[in-house]
Amino acid sequence: MKNINGPLKIGIGGGIGTGKTSLTEAIAKNISKKISMAVISNDIYTTEDAEYLMKAQVLPIDRIKGVETGGCPHTAVRDEPSINLLAVEEMKKKFPDLELLLLESGGDNLAATFSPELVDMSIYMFDVCMGQDIPRKKSPAIIKSDLLVINKIDLAPYVDVDLDQMKKDVEEARNGLPYVFCDMKKNIGIDKITDFLISNGGL
Ligand SMILES: Nc1nc2c(ncn2[C@@H]2O[C@H](COP(=O)(O)OP(=O)(O)OP(=O)(O)O)[C@@H](O)[C@H]2O)c(=O)[nH]1
Ligand SMILES: [Mg+2]
Incomplete structure (x- = not known):
């Protein structure tokens, strides 16, 4: 039984409007037929x-x-997650077979992280419209999240973002931790994210 220790709980955090709900929607479309989520x-x-x-x-x-x-x-x-812990318990009770639970945070700043009491792993998102220098600014979420997602790569030419340079800066900030460049509109990068959940989350 895959959910012997309860569902895998994944936090999705990131700046306002970066694509967190779009990612949630894409993950659900991709794997909800195979996984109870x-x-x-x-x-x-x-x-x-x-x-x-x-x-x-x-x-x-x-x-x-x-x-x-x-x-x-x-x-x-992060600081006082009781309202979300209650929601998690409610979902677990309703669906005892639950294997995956995604928790989307409200849009927040670069320091936004999740309480380890609430989630098992976290995905942090920023998008290229936030600016070329975002990965160089680092921050706990950019450096330490289990997976970093850089979204809206389709918009890079319109906001003067050099994606090759951004990739170098992301590599340096992540120091070996995984990251994915995405375009949610064209479904680019979603497979890599679901593969990450399946292989690292034991789904
Ligand atoms: N061009 C482009 N637009 C995107 C992409 N991903 C999301 N969007 C658009 O960006 C807007 C915000 O996306 P959401 O998924 O709602 O972002 P969010 O992070 O959940 O927003 P909040 O919860 O309000 O912070 C929507 O209009 C999406 O259609 C992308 O890869 N490229
Ligand atoms: Mg949202």
Whole structure:
């Protein structure tokens, strides 16, 4: 039984609008037929992202839960994650066979990380529109997340980002840890992310 220790819990964090919900949607489309999964999506005052995922019909409605954090996104996933821990327990109870649980944080800053009490591994996202120098600025999320996703590579020419240079800077910041350059609109990089979850998360 794959979920002998409960579902693999993956945190997806990153800047506002970088593509966290798009990634959640893509992962669900890619593997939800083979793997029992659910999503917990954080927003500050609404359940907008959860509603988006429900409308997109990527998973049955009862496998998607919106959490209204009401404050700084990182508080609810790092400093005081009780609201999310409750949501995790609720999903585990509803779906005892659950193998994968994705927890999307609200959009946040470069220091956003997840409490190890809440997730087993974390994915951090930034997008090329945030600027050429983002990987050089480093930060706990860029350096230490289990997987770094650099999204919206399709937009690099429009925001004067040199992807070859960005790759060199990412390599240096990650110091051997994995990363993936993605274009969610064209589904580029998604397979590498799901492969990472399957091989490193034991799915
Ligand atoms: N061009 C381009 N647009 C993208 C890509 N990925 C996501 N988007 C668009 O970027 C916008 C924000 O994407 P979301 O997935 O909602 O981002 P998010 O990180 O969940 O946003 P918040 O939860 O509000 O912080 C949407 O309009 C997406 O369609 C990409 O690879 N390329
Ligand atoms: Mg979102």
